[in-house]
Amino acid sequence: MSSPTASAHVVHAAIAPAQVLVDERRALYRLAAGLFAPGAQLSDNLLDHPIARYEIGRALAGGGELDLALVRRAAAVRVRDAGLPVVADPLAAELVEAPLRIVAPPGASPEPLTEADGERFEAALDVVAGGVRLLRRLVPEAADDLLAHVSMLVVLTRETSGGVVSASSRYVPGIVLIDEPSTPLEVAEALVHEGAHEKFFDLAITREFLDVRAEEAEEFENSWSHARWPLEQTFAAWHAYSCLAQFAQSCGDEQPGPSSLLPVARERADEIGRWLLSHSGDLRPDARWLLGALTGQPAGTEPAARGRDLPMAHHVTFRALPDVRSERAGTGRTVVGRPASPPEIFWLDADASRVLDLLGDGRSLCFRDLLRDSGWAAEPAAAHRLTVALRLLMAASIIEPT
Structure with a gap:
């Protein structure tokens, strides 16, 4: 090759540029949180927190209700700045239990290095800071691209890590765990490796990467x-x-x-x-x-998708299902959810987003009205675009004919 x-x-x-992906990821998590806790106001900082994302993901997967109290308690974990937030709180082991458990090799119980470890922690923090500086010096654009997806770093004590060099998990996205480092290059390599995974996690939930197949x-x-x-x-x-x-x-x-x-x-x-x-x-x-x-x-x-080119009767009227919730990212893309068990979440393209907007506030519109109000009527492929959008929305059970 x-x-x-x-x-x-x-x-x-x-x-999508890194900040676009981050913005769209926040839109998805904001929507998901609202499905479980209507009216909940979560800041961008809270939506970026790995434990908040783990708890929201757990609820989405059918693992129970969203525990907002736990989310806010985890957000209070003290961190130190080493070019990235590094967990420093002696209470961290309890509050970041999920990623520690998920990445633990068989028979190991990794523990975070924290301020309770005194000079040992300070020395590790210096190496981490050196690694971040090295990465930004060697590949500044790649560093910006990957580190935008890393929200928190945990240093594991060498005697408890079980040989974990570096690790991350799609179940607790945003957090990177590394073994107690000896050199800045070890840190830089770990951040490239795990930052690439974190980038992939955000791509996979906002773009067309994988499906049930x-x-x-x-x-x-x-x-x-x-x-x-x-x-x-x-x-x-x-x-x-x-x-x-x-x-x-x-x-x-x-x-x-x-x-x-x-x-x-x-x-x-x-x-x-x-x-x-x-x-x-x-x-x-x-x-x-x-x-x-x-x-x-x-x-x-x-x-080629089947069935999307089938003609649609122009007199058919459509409406959005009443339990549909949506969140628009700053990019204009829309993520839609329905409170099922587990909830269903879909990203819509621009055409489907436009159609859903037209059916907002409980309106019912027929194909002709949608075509007229879409702003596409003068375009040669307007009817085809609308047909594709309507079929996509119906297949996702977001709208229904009336």
């Missing part, structure tokens, strides 16, 4: 450990190795440590990338585009 010429941060921005897709078996990974984990690993491979080219005389993945990142990215290219039919359009852009290889096309 030929080495790609496009930088990862440029490719990412072509899908991913759960049934063939698994990938890597050649270095023979571990088998489901499609989502495979794509996330490929994306992280691709970012690490590009970072390795910028490290100059910096010497990676014995646990570093930088020397093998390109080889592994290429191996996984070849497999993904041969299984691109299981990916959604944005994932295929990212795969093609970072590998320099064509990644297939979206299978």
